[in-house]
Amino acid sequence: KPDPMSILKCINNSKILPSETVMVGDSYQDALTANNAGICSISVLWGYQSKEIIKQYSKPDYIAENCNELLDFILSLNE
8 A cells, every 4th residue: 555556456356447436444545545546535533543644644535433424425425
């Protein structure tokens, strides 16, 4: 990370489109990987890094503070 090759390989092997893919992670490296792969990124705050660190070093599409926020955001993508 943040090299996007492994996530792009997973996407290609799954035969799904990058536009239909969301990467969820708990570090700025995860958000950078998603950005470099051209996919949606969701940073969660119950893991490795704080919101301040994530926002300082990356630009996730969304930040979820809890599982309900994560689920709500994912469900909103289908609307």
